[in-house]
Amino acid sequence: MLRQVTLEDIRPIAIGAGILGTGGGGNPYLGGLHLASVIREKGPQAIIDPFDLADDALCCVVGSIGAPTVSIEKLPEGTEMMRAMRELEAHIGRRFDAVAIAEIGGANSMQPLIGGLQAGIPTVDSDSMGRAFPEIQMSSFLFDTSAKAAPLAMVDVADNAALIPAAVSDVWAEKMARNIAVSMGARAGLAGTIMTGAQVKAAGVHYTLSLAHHLGSRVIEAQERKADVPAVVADALDGEVIFCGKITDVDRRVSKGFARGGVRFESYSGADVLEIEFQNEFLIAYINGEIVATVPDLICIVTEEEGEPVTTEVLRYGTRVAVIAAPAPAQLKSGVALDVVGPRAFGYDVDFRPLPGGVIGRSPQRFTTEEKEDTQRSQRELQGNHANPL
Amino acid sequence: MLRQVTLEDIRPIAIGAGILGTGGGGNPYLGGLHLASVIREKGPQAIIDPFDLADDALCCVVGSIGAPTVSIEKLPEGTEMMRAMRELEAHIGRRFDAVAIAEIGGANSMQPLIGGLQAGIPTVDSDSMGRAFPEIQMSSFLFDTSAKAAPLAMVDVADNAALIPAAVSDVWAEKMARNIAVSMGARAGLAGTIMTGAQVKAAGVHYTLSLAHHLGSRVIEAQERKADVPAVVADALDGEVIFCGKITDVDRRVSKGFARGGVRFESYSGADVLEIEFQNEFLIAYINGEIVATVPDLICIVTEEEGEPVTTEVLRYGTRVAVIAAPAPAQLKSGVALDVVGPRAFGYDVDFRPLPGGVIGRSPQRFTTEEKEDTQRSQRELQGNHANPL
Numbered sequence: 001m002l003r004q005v006t007l008e009d010i011r012p013i014a015i016g017a018g019i020l021g022t023g024g025g026g027n028p029y030l031g032g033l034h035l036a037s038v039i040r041e042k043g044p045q046a047i048i049d050p051f052d053l054a055d056d057a058l059c060c061v062v063g064s065i066g067a068p069t070v071s072i073e074k075l076p077e078g079t080e081m082m083r084a085m086r087e088l089e090a091h092i093g094r095r096f097d098a099v100a101i102a103e104i105g106g107a108n109s110m111q112p113l114i115g116g117l118q119a120g121i122p123t124v125d126s127d128s129m130g131r132a133f134p135e136i137q138m139s140s141f142l143f144d145t146s147a148k149a150a151p152l153a154m155v156d157v158a159d160n161a162a163l164i165p166a167a168v169s170d171v172w173a174e175k176m177a178r179n180i181a182v183s184m185g186a187r188a189g190l191a192g193t194i195m196t197g198a199q200v201k202a203a204g205v206h207y208t209l210s211l212a213h214h215l216g217s218r219v220i221e222a223q224e225r226k227a228d229v230p231a232v233v234a235d236a237l238d239g240e241v242i243f244c245g246k247i248t249d250v251d252r253r254v255s256k257g258f259a260r261g262g263v264r265f266e267s268y269s270g271a272d273v274l275e276i277e278f279q280n281e282f283l284i285a286y287i288n289g290e291i292v293a294t295v296p297d298l299i300c301i302v303t304e305e306e307g308e309p310v311t312t313e314v315l316r317y318g319t320r321v322a323v324i325a326a327p328a329p330a331q332l333k334s335g336v337a338l339d340v341v342g343p344r345a346f347g348y349d350v351d352f353r354p355l356p357g358g359v360i361g362r363s364p365q366r367f368t369t370e371e372k373e374d375t376q377r378s379q380r381e382l383q384g385n386h387a388n389p390l
Numbered sequence: 391m392l393r394q395v396t397l398e399d400i401r402p403i404a405i406g407a408g409i410l411g412t413g414g415g416g417n418p419y420l421g422g423l424h425l426a427s428v429i430r431e432k433g434p435q436a437i438i439d440p441f442d443l444a445d446d447a448l449c450c451v452v453g454s455i456g457a458p459t460v461s462i463e464k465l466p467e468g469t470e471m472m473r474a475m476r477e478l479e480a481h482i483g484r485r486f487d488a489v490a491i492a493e494i495g496g497a498n499s500m501q502p503l504i505g506g507l508q509a510g511i512p513t514v515d516s517d518s519m520g521r522a523f524p525e526i527q528m529s530s531f532l533f534d535t536s537a538k539a540a541p542l543a544m545v546d547v548a549d550n551a552a553l554i555p556a557a558v559s560d561v562w563a564e565k566m567a568r569n570i571a572v573s574m575g576a577r578a579g580l581a582g583t584i585m586t587g588a589q590v591k592a593a594g595v596h597y598t599l600s601l602a603h604h605l606g607s608r609v610i611e612a613q614e615r616k617a618d619v620p621a622v623v624a625d626a627l628d629g630e631v632i633f634c635g636k637i638t639d640v641d642r643r644v645s646k647g648f649a650r651g652g653v654r655f656e657s658y659s660g661a662d663v664l665e666i667e668f669q670n671e672f673l674i675a676y677i678n679g680e681i682v683a684t685v686p687d688l689i690c691i692v693t694e695e696e697g698e699p700v701t702t703e704v705l706r707y708g709t710r711v712a713v714i715a716a717p718a719p720a721q722l723k724s725g726v727a728l729d730v731v732g733p734r735a736f737g738y739d740v741d742f743r744p745l746p747g748g749v750i751g752r753s754p755q756r757f758t759t760e761e762k763e764d765t766q767r768s769q770r771e772l773q774g775n776h777a778n779p780l
Contacts (some may be wrong), residue, residue, distance in 0.1 A: 033610075166550065168550050183562075
């Protein structure tokens with residue numbers, strides 16, 4: 001398990017979270033540059049094992065809300081996550097003890113590291129999706145729990161702030177937050193989903209920051225030995241490569257605060273066609289018109305040679321890619337969860353067709369062997385690092 | 391001057407504010423029904439002379455934000471203004487002493503009476519427009535003053551709430567609030583523009599609730615004696631009747647939280663055409679293609695026979711109307727004000743062409759003679775009424 005995130009950890013996390021993000025979560029390369037600049041200033045960020053949280057610890061999640069296509073054109077001011085947490089703390093009259101990860105996908109895997117470092121609190125090695133999703137209510141922290149998306153706070157690159165003190169439902173919180181994000185230029189920093197440590201432990205998809213790091217490390221290692229990187233990715237996620245080919249069409253628009261559209265791929269022989277529809281994230285995949293993968297299972301696009309993530313905002317004609325389908329974490333597959341994150345929640349008149357197996361959020365042992373040296377560093381030493389930045 | 395608002399005062403205020411609203415501010419008839427139900431329950435609402443406010447009294451404005459066309463289809467829950475004030479009070483940690491009127495137009499003349507009654511505080515006989523405008527920053531309380539539109543609070547018919555703790559500018563507060571209003575179904579209750587009593591006195595358009603009452607009373611009196619009611623309206627506002635005819639076309643749509651469009655009138659001879667463009671409110675009028683009135687001057691449409699207000703949401707083919715142009719209050723005509731409420735602020739490439747004269751916000755003596763009996767009731771007696779509702 002990761003106990004801290006240093007400069008050296010950024011590249012593996014960026015690759016792993018870029019893949020887990022299934023197209024969304026914001027550009028991982030830009031997120032990595034941002035995180036690096038903050039670590040250079042403040043030192044490594046401390047990571048806390050979710051099961052080391054006190055039951056009464058106070059946590060929230062942070063992340064960027066908006067369209068990934070905007071995130072590569074409109075850069076952040078840099079302290080959005082901390083400022084959103086501070087607005088929320090002022091509203092509730094308490095300080096947070098740790099920050100959890102809303103979604104492990106893309107740059108949103110790094111925002112809780114950046115915000116935690118700036119606020120002086122550790123980041124929890126748990127997220128609420130094991131991937132990325134476009135909407136706030138699509139969170140295991142909110143499925144069948146007493147936690148709520150609101151109160152939540154949002155800030156933009158300037159001095160605009162907005163708070164949602166209460167919402168009728170998490171879906172209503174999303175509707176309001178999305179329109180506020182549109183006002184803020186389709187990109188804003190958000191802090192919300194206030195939880196106790198006990199709630200994080202009960203409802204989180206655990207060790208996904210470590211998983212992202214592990215996945216990225218395996219990609220880098222496979223790149224170095226010029227192995228079949230997409231196959232390595234599929235293996236690490238207990239999934240399979242479902243298609244190899246070239247992007248032949250991209251229909252992508254920014255609509256109501258999301259990047260929406262579809263992308264079409266053709267196999268090199270020209271015989272087969274893969275189509276994927278997306279709303280920030282890749283949601284449903286068809287090969288020759290037949291459904292082959294459905295949300296919440298992961299549909300990940302990587303470059304064919306390097307296995308690097310291809311996110312929604314960088315899809316373009318001609319890119320040679322491999323497409324991997326991987327099973328979603330168990331937390332997303334309950335009946336309650338599928339009502340919120342299954343295909344019908346996105347308007348598709350099809351049932352979820354679960355892929356078998358899966359490692360995300362399930363078995364930390366699976367990806368810990370090669371990170372033993374991390375665990376040898378004691379938590380105390382790391383807390384010391386945190387209090388006394390390099 | 392009005393010292394309280396009773397059931398008997400509602401009809402004159404509804405007519406007067408309907409006319410002053412220049413098409414916007416929400417439907418005055420529905421607003422009147424709402425106010426009547428609250429007065430029946432709690433008794434008359436106390437009105438405070440702006441110059442009787444303590445300099446350090448804490449005030450805010452309240453009103454509905456959204457599209458007037460929505461306000462006749464989506465009725466309020468009824469306590470929106472009070473709930474918005476309570477959210478704002480919780481945020482700043484202080485109670486308000488009085489509530490001022492954001493805009494005297496339409497139902498928004500009554501919302502501060504309803505909200506004040508429910509919250510147990512008096513309503514100030516001042517607004518910030520002397521009419522209605524579509525956007526929050528279009529307020530004399532905000533022109534060249536230290537008051538700001540944010541913090542502001544918004545609530546919907548259910549349990550959704552939103553706060554804007556801070557905004558880069560009042561225009562940014564409007565942008566965020568408008569998108570939140572869209573989330574809330576294009577109609578929400580809003581409390582904001584926190585001011586001291588000294589600020590209200592310095593920047594308000596004063597005695598406009600009394601003016602609305604006076605104007606409505608003159609309309610009712612003229613209706614009873616079957617006089618030329620539109621001429622009476624024009625006289626009361628120091629304006630003139632610029633057109634009589636029938637509505638021959640209405641182009642009205644709800645767009646981005648506003649009612650937008652244009653309306654066309656023909657004279658009975660068919661020789662002349664009047665066209666008015668609106669964004670919630672009537673903004674610019676052309677006769678046979680020539681500009682005859684420009685915002686912030688008031689363009690008021692009334693029924694030809696009864697002189698009753700015709701607001702944006704009830705414009706329809708065939709209605710026989712008189713159109714009155716009247717000079718705006720002085721507070722809207724400074725250079726600073728015209729940058730915010732002049733024709734160019736609404737996208738028209740024309741200068742403001744001020745009509746001469748004007749009574750709005752200027753001369754309380756002008757419309758007080760027939761309301762002497764009101765002033766005989768002492769403020770103490772009214773405060774007693776207020777504390778012990780009928």
